[in-house]
Amino acid sequence: MYLHLGQNEIVSDHRVIGIFDLDKCTYGKRTRDYLAAAEQEGVVLDVSGDIPKSFVVCDHPYHRQIVYLSQLNPSTLKNRAESTNLEL
Structure with missing residues (x-):
């Protein structure tokens, strides 16, 4: 199955590692460092x-x-991810 992320972007639900709240997660230094490194890459x-x-x-x-x-x-x-998994 697939997960619609918005703006016509769809990914296979098997590829999803995690879904995170941007407001809550960016308080942590490790998350900010991870996102900064991903941006640089x-x-x-x-x-x-x-x-x-x-x-x-x-x-x-x-x-x-x-x-x-x-x-x-x-x-x-x-x-959305849970509802697509229920259809299996």
Whole structure:
């Protein structure tokens, strides 16, 4: 199944490593360092089209990981991921 991240961006739910709240997670130094390093590596994709509310870390065949910034709430993405898994 697939997970719609917003702005016509869809990823395979098997590639999703984690869904995180951008406001809550960026208080931590490790998260800020991780996002800064991902930005420097060029593996951050902003698919929000607006102010991002969450970020989704995914496995990627050509990079170690890829980070998507999404305008959707983490709870919305979590519910979408859970609803696609129920259909299996």
